[in-house]
Amino acid sequence: MINLNGRPAKMLLVYPDYTDRDCTKKVSGGNYMEGLASISAVLKQGGHDCKLLHLLYLHTEEDYKEKLKKLWDENDGFDIVGFSVRTTAFPDAQTYIRWTKEIYPESFVLCGGYHPTLVPDEVLAAEGVDCVCVGDGEYAELELCDKMRDGQDYLDVESLYFKLPDGSFKHNPIRPLFENLDVLPIPDFELFDYDNLESSKVGTAIVVVSRGCFYNCTYCGNGNFRKVYPNKKIYARFRSPENAMLYLKTLLARHPQIKFINFRDAIFNMFPDWFDTFIEMYTKEIGLPCTGNIRFDILTEETVKKMKAAGFYTIDMGLESGDQEMRFKYLRRYQTDEMIIRCSNWFHKYGIAQLTYNIIGLPHEDIHRALKTIKLNARIKSDRVIPNIFYPYEGTALYEISKEAGFIPEGDFTQRRVPLVQPQFPEEQVLFIEAYFMHFVKRYKRAFAMPRWIGEPYEKWLDIRVTGKHVPYKQLVWLHDRYASVRNHLKDFLVNHLPGLYVKLRMLKHKKKADKSIK
Numbered sequence: 001m002i003n004l005n006g007r008p009a010k011m012l013l014v015y016p017d018y019t020d021r022d023c024t025k026k027v028s029g030g031n032y033m034e035g036l037a038s039i040s041a042v043l044k045q046g047g048h049d050c051k052l053l054h055l056l057y058l059h060t061e062e063d064y065k066e067k068l069k070k071l072w073d074e075n076d077g078f079d080i081v082g083f084s085v086r087t088t089a090f091p092d093a094q095t096y097i098r099w100t101k102e103i104y105p106e107s108f109v110l111c112g113g114y115h116p117t118l119v120p121d122e123v124l125a126a127e128g129v130d131c132v133c134v135g136d137g138e139y140a141e142l143e144l145c146d147k148m149r150d151g152q153d154y155l156d157v158e159s160l161y162f163k164l165p166d167g168s169f170k171h172n173p174i175r176p177l178f179e180n181l182d183v184l185p186i187p188d189f190e191l192f193d194y195d196n197l198e199s200s201k202v203g204t205a206i207v208v209v210s211r212g213c214f215y216n217c218t219y220c221g222n223g224n225f226r227k228v229y230p231n232k233k234i235y236a237r238f239r240s241p242e243n244a245m246l247y248l249k250t251l252l253a254r255h256p257q258i259k260f261i262n263f264r265d266a267i268f269n270m271f272p273d274w275f276d277t278f279i280e281m282y283t284k285e286i287g288l289p290c291t292g293n294i295r296f297d298i299l300t301e302e303t304v305k306k307m308k309a310a311g312f313y314t315i316d317m318g319l320e321s322g323d324q325e326m327r328f329k330y331l332r333r334y335q336t337d338e339m340i341i342r343c344s345n346w347f348h349k350y351g352i353a354q355l356t357y358n359i360i361g362l363p364h365e366d367i368h369r370a371l372k373t374i375k376l377n378a379r380i381k382s383d384r385v386i387p388n389i390f391y392p393y394e395g396t397a398l399y400e401i402s403k404e405a406g407f408i409p410e411g412d413f414t415q416r417r418v419p420l421v422q423p424q425f426p427e428e429q430v431l432f433i434e435a436y437f438m439h440f441v442k443r444y445k446r447a448f449a450m451p452r453w454i455g456e457p458y459e460k461w462l463d464i465r466v467t468g469k470h471v472p473y474k475q476l477v478w479l480h481d482r483y484a485s486v487r488n489h490l491k492d493f494l495v496n497h498l499p500g501l502y503v504k505l506r507m508l509k510h511k512k513k514a515d516k517s518i519k
């Protein structure tokens with residue numbers, strides 16, 4: 001039991017923030033994370049201290065230990081080391097935890113974030129982990145720190161599970177969600193080297209003014225994240241529009257170089273009335289160019305028009321699969337092709353570019369269904385497409401479907417490029433669709449724009465190039481990998497050395513789109 005004898009607690013947050021494990025060099029300043037900035041703000045408001053070890057790349061033992069020691073010495077030690085763990089970061093996090101305990105065996109190691117929320121006992125069982133936080137962490141951490149400061153027993157703190165000296169687990173109830181997000185302080189942006197973040201370098205702020213989502217898409221953890229709370233009905237919450245303005249104004253006052261806002265809320269227009277009020281206030285009080293995730297099944301043309309006035313120059317939308325049956329049966333996303341096409345037309349009409357997220361390699365998918373995703377993107381004339389390879393997150397409905405069908409291979413699949421092994425959709429075909437997604441979207445767009453007599457044969461020819469028996473999938477994937485590596489290096493170079501030019505190029509692309517709009 002840690003007793004700080006009246007001294008405020010010192011917490012070190014460790015954030016393994018990289019998705020590409022091959023990247024061993026620092027290429028950017030990493031991502032902003034609302035959850036950690038929020039925990040830090042609440043702890044500091046409560047009189048405690050909080051620092052961040054932001055891991056931007058896969059560290060070697062020497063590198064990690066050197067950084068940890070430096071921070072430890074500068075701060076005269078820490079009472080708690082808290083790891084933020086997303087599912088795919090868990091294997092690396094375990095290594096970092098082991099190394100932490102090797103130098104500081106007495107340190108109290110706590111894990112929080114999405115993975116510990118989904119599978120708390122699995123995380124608590126890992127070597128070196130003393131405690132896990134299930135769900136939102138601010139007030140559980142504050143209570144833990146307060147109790148350590150006051151020398152009280154903290155083993156009953158709600159939302160925390162503890163590993164006891166005999167190795168058994170102590171599970172506490174999960175504290176109810178706080179309904180009003182306005183009670184939270186403005187996040188501690190300065191926990192991060194904010195002006196050096198990947199987004200800040202190109203004048204963009206990542207902003208999150210909500211928690212959760214009330215939809216139930218089967219591949220997403222949200223359906224399960226909310227289940228842990230006793231009052232799960234209020235899981236999806238937003239700061240009030242007034243408080244969201246205060247958040248933005250505080251951020252802009254501290255970081256005046258920010259010229260774009262990237263709202264990363266799960267679904268920005270989840271509550272249409274909130275959204276309409278928010279964008280009206282944003283138009284008057286902020287007015288910076290912005291983007292956000294938008295759901296189409298709750299959208300009206302009037303809202304799209306207002307979004308244009310507010311400064312939305314682009315939006316993101318989850319298209320996920322172009323096969324309606326896949327969307328309805330396996331993804332539980334009840335959006336018809338017709339609805340998707342109609343809403344996309346509004347964005348074209350008002351000159352707001354559209355980026356779509358797509359999933360390839362879903363369970364029971366095959367190359368013909370994946371081709372439908374390419375074609376729907378072409379029909380709605382997506383301006384940018386992001387194809388992601390399906391990853392089965394434990395605890396999600398689609399993980400269970402994949403497991404039941406026998407598509408999940410034995411052993412650690414977290415580092416596989418294509419996690420599912422499905423006979424009807426082999427790895428090289430999934431990688432091929434991912435690699436050449438935009439290439440084919442562009443060509444199908446052309447085919448659909450041509451007169452039928454030429455467009456139809458061109459479409460059939462393209463179909464053969466995607467699904468034909470003799471397509472050399474493996475070789476084409478190899479070629480694309482080489483090209484992607486050069487392109488990514490170039491992008492990193494521009495973002496890190498010529499950010500002005502990068503922003504200009506990005507704006508030029510969006511200007512072309514906006515010029516076509518109705519003024």
Ligand code: B12
Nearest residue numbers: 017035082083084086087112113114133136137221264266
């Ligand atoms: C905003 C967002 C992003 C942003 C910001 C990333 C970030 N790290 O926050 C961007 C666009 C950069 C991003 C990227 C990615 N994301 Co993302 N993202 C989200 C989103 C929409 C909201 C997250 C958020 O800010 N919530 C609000 C904050 C306040 O809550 P929070 O982060 O959960 O933090 C609270 C608790 O988790 C806990 N907590 C968190 N860390 C810790 C640590 C300790 C010690 C403690 C005690 C508590 C604690 O306390 C916090 C405060 O209450 C969620 C989906 C969703 N609706 O939740 C997906 C989500 C987090 N993303 C996800 C994924 C997979 C990714 C990517 C890997 C995608 C990719 N392939 O590139 C990358 C990874 C980037 C990275 N390095 O982390 C998954 C994670 C799934 C999982 N099981 O781990 C989610 C859940 C979506 C999904 N598919 O289900 N993402």
Ligand code: SF4
Nearest residue numbers: 213215217220222266
């Ligand atoms: S709408 Fe987005 S955040 Fe909500 S459940 Fe679906 S995928 Fe997850």
